[in-house]
Amino acid sequence: QKEVEQDPGPLSVPEGAIVSLNCTYSNSAFQYFMWYRQYSRKGPELLMYTYSSGNKEDGRFTAQVDKSSKYISLFIRDSQPSDSATYLCAMKGIGLIFGTGTLLAVQP
């Protein structure tokens, strides 16, 4: 079993939709959780960072962590075509481990 599981997609939604991206993990030692966005041929860009169970909101983005279920989510409200990218979850324990990424396409 991989330490971090993420549905690779692709996920295609219409503009304005609410997007839900998810990751599960198996290692209870993970303490910090991040979401990155990566455009083609660019470096990953940090979107959200959280270290506790619950919700954290930043503009149209909400990160949710459920440590008891070992499950994290990223919600994107009012999705825009410019949100089309690969979204990667990452977890930090001893090192920094990534999911495989979910490719999101927001159709205008």
Added chain:
Amino acid sequence: NAGVMQNPRHLVRRRGQEARLRCSPMKGHSHVYWYRQLPEEGLKFMVYLQKENIIDESGMPKERFSAEFPKEGPSILRIQQVVRGDSAAYFCASSRSDTEAFFGQGTRLTVV
């Protein structure tokens, strides 16, 4: 405060040559992570370093690959005797101990 700087951005090497990839972390960051990414694939962990120490190199091939993060200067990922299969984008990220990690823009290595 400059972000994570990687250079060169593009590197072309002939088979059998050496490739040296440099990563200057953000100011105040003492943790560096190196990842490799093939086209249309996810980030594959290679190595995690703190100043002068390799913490986890479980993702790095045993042969031809090495990494260092000296007390002064950038972190270096070194690939000896490159082969075509080494062609990829190599990303580094840096962080403080218990904070978020930031990425550089990557080095795209092409082996011809």
